Amino acid sequence: MATYPFRLALRSILHEKWINLLSVLAIAVSLLMTALTVLSVYNVDVATQKLPERFSMMLYLKDTLSGGEVENIMNTLKKEHPVESVKYISKDQALKELKTMLKGTEHVLEGLEGNPLPDSIEIKLKKKAVGPETAQQLAARVKEIKGVDDVEYGEKFLFALSSIKIGVKTIGILFIVIMSASVIFVCYSTVKILFYRKKEEIETYKLLGATKGFIRAPFIIEGAFIGLSGGILSLLGILLVYYIVIFRLSHTIPIFNAFVFPADMSFLLPPVGLFLGIAGAAIAIGRIKY
Amino acid sequence: MIHFENVSKHYDTQTALRNLTFSIEKGEMAFITGPSGSGKTTLLKLIYLSEKPDEGTISVDGREINGLKESEIPVLRRKIGFVFQDFRLLNNRNVFENIALALRIRGINNKDVKTRVFDSLKTVNLRHKADYYPDTLSGGEQQRVVIARAIVSEPTVILADEPTGNVDPDTSAGIMRTFKNINATGTTIIIATHNRKLFRDTGRRVLRLDTGNLVSEEQG
Ligand SMILES: Nc1ncnc2c1ncn2[C@@H]1O[C@H](COP(=O)(O)OP(=O)(O)OP(=O)(O)O)[C@@H](O)[C@H]1O
Ligand SMILES: [Mg+2]
Numbered sequence: 001m002a003t004y005p006f007r008l009a010l011r012s013i014l015h016e017k018w019i020n021l022l023s024v025l026a027i028a029v030s031l032l033m034t035a036l037t038v039l040s041v042y043n044v045d046v047a048t049q050k051l052p053e054r055f056s057m058m059l060y061l062k063d064t065l066s067g068g069e070v071e072n073i074m075n076t077l078k079k080e081h082p083v084e085s086v087k088y089i090s091k092d093q094a095l096k097e098l099k100t101m102l103k104g105t106e107h108v109l110e111g112l113e114g115n116p117l118p119d120s121i122e123i124k125l126k127k128k129a130v131g132p133e134t135a136q137q138l139a140a141r142v143k144e145i146k147g148v149d150d151v152e153y154g155e156k157f158l159f160a161l162s163s164i165k166i167g168v169k170t171i172g173i174l175f176i177v178i179m180s181a182s183v184i185f186v187c188y189s190t191v192k193i194l195f196y197r198k199k200e201e202i203e204t205y206k207l208l209g210a211t212k213g214f215i216r217a218p219f220i221i222e223g224a225f226i227g228l229s230g231g232i233l234s235l236l237g238i239l240l241v242y243y244i245v246i247f248r249l250s251h252t253i254p255i256f257n258a259f260v261f262p263a264d265m266s267f268l269l270p271p272v273g274l275f276l277g278i279a280g281a282a283i284a285i286g287r288i289k290y
Numbered sequence: 291m292i293h294f295e296n297v298s299k300h301y302d303t304q305t306a307l308r309n310l311t312f313s314i315e316k317g318e319m320a321f322i323t324g325p326s327g328s329g330k331t332t333l334l335k336l337i338y339l340s341e342k343p344d345e346g347t348i349s350v351d352g353r354e355i356n357g358l359k360e361s362e363i364p365v366l367r368r369k370i371g372f373v374f375q376d377f378r379l380l381n382n383r384n385v386f387e388n389i390a391l392a393l394r395i396r397g398i399n400n401k402d403v404k405t406r407v408f409d410s411l412k413t414v415n416l417r418h419k420a421d422y423y424p425d426t427l428s429g430g431e432q433q434r435v436v437i438a439r440a441i442v443s444e445p446t447v448i449l450a451d452e453p454t455g456n457v458d459p460d461t462s463a464g465i466m467r468t469f470k471n472i473n474a475t476g477t478t479i480i481i482a483t484h485n486r487k488l489f490r491d492t493g494r495r496v497l498r499l500d501t502g503n504l505v506s507e508e509q510g
Contacts, residue, residue, distance in 0.1 A: 004394050015382075204378045207340060208439075209367030210395045212360075290339065290363040
């Protein structure tokens with residue numbers, strides 16, 4: 001009957017409860033660490049995606065341009081692909097803004113003769129285009145436009161941000177791969193140990209005419225059980241982390257307010273554990289020969 | 291039912307069986323005898339492919355088994371009930387479960403397992419030991435559990451390797467009666483034994499082995 005492999009598996013789980021419990025815990029910890037890594041990567045990603053909204057490029061114009069020439073430059077810029085919007089800021093306006101910024105300490109501007117600031121154009125980039133390479137290329141191109149004196153943008157900042165993102169992602173993926181491998185390995189070695197302990201028994205099964213499926217099924221079920229239990233345990237762990245961050249830390253430490261928690265992703269943990277458990281068990285059993 | 295054609299089997303250092311040719315008919319009850327080490331167990335092992343012959347061909351139930359695919363080996367073995375000389379009982383299961391295993395492997399449902407296991411336990415007079423574990427039974431009782439496991443699946447062939455090696459003469463007679471009854475229903479039975487008493491005056495065929503050679507074929 002189809003329930004027999006389950007009974008065999010249950011027998012084994014209860015009989016070898018310490019080995020199994022230990023494996024479940026090891027898997028739960030691995031999966032929890034994986035989930036926390038994914039969570040960190042995800043949050044860094046979300047956080048850095050918001051930054052470029054504030055990112056802009058400043059063009060400083062030569063002093064001698066006529067209104068028509070400025071208009072021309074604006075039009076050229078609008079045709080550039082990564083450009084979202086352009087805004088002309090005259091030197092008078094810039095000075096006014098500077099003065100409001102320095103309110104109360106205007107005296108630093110005293111002694112200035114006339115207006116030393118240049119006319120400028122502020123370019124906002126399309127969100128997707130805010131990468132260090134695109135920005136760099138665009139800057140090089142607009143600098144060639146006649147009448148443009150200088151271009152300024154958060155070059156260093158962009159490059160730093162970009163390499164942080166790549167670094168975090170790489171480490172995250174590496175970590176996930178290592179952790180998945182270790183979950184498979186834990187299931188593998190557990191099932192391997194149990195399989196060796198039952199060598200005699202399996203030999204008898206074979207002699208009595210058991211199919212490979214009959215021999216394998218209880219071990220696969222046991223591996224699945226270990227993986228699934230580890231997955232469920234790690235889900236409980238991550239929910240606990242979530243609870244602590246949202247309801248405790250975010251009140252006292254403001255940075256955690258921005259914390260994003262992809263709940264749907266966490267519910268992948270049990271099925272992932274299940275899958276890794278089955279994979280580990282299948283590898284451990286290997287090929288059965290008569 | 292079982293046919294050997296020029297079959298030889300060598301182990302590393304010695305030849306266990308040399309150039310054997312014989313047939314066992316469907317529904318026959320035959321004996322294989324010979325001194326210890328003469329190759330009786332090896333001969334039976336060849337029939338259920340626990341060992342493979344080095345030369346010659348063996349067919350079971352009209353099928354040559356030499357080139358059997360891996361997936362067909364269980365199918366072959368399920369036609370056969372074995373009484374292993376070394377018992378092969380699982381010490382972590384009680385008597386009931388040991389016998390039931392032969393049926394579970396064949397995918398038989400729980401209800402039928404129960405009635406059939408108890409029936410075969412009754413046949414070997416061990417109904418009262420169903421809940422015992424093998425290592426708490428006497429050698430003779432263990433032997434009868436092995437016989438119950440071999441007959442419970444109602445196989446077409448029973449291979450019994452020294453089935454009365456550990457029992458007193460009365461029990462031995464009982465076991466032989468059981469085999470005779472099962473044989474009467476059409477089951478082919480091969481019994482390997484060095485105990486002459488088992489086949490004396492039975493009128494059955496007796497194949498005699500000596501150091502791997504089939505030296506004579508006589509009537510018991
Ligand atoms: N796995 C093996 N490896 C090497 N030699 C073996 C192996 N199995 C059996 N033999 C040898 O093959 C010969 C026949 O052995 P087998 O077990 O068939 O004898 P037997 O007739 O069943 O003896 P017994 O009456 O003692 O059971 C013996 O000499 C034995 O040493
Ligand atoms: Mg023997």
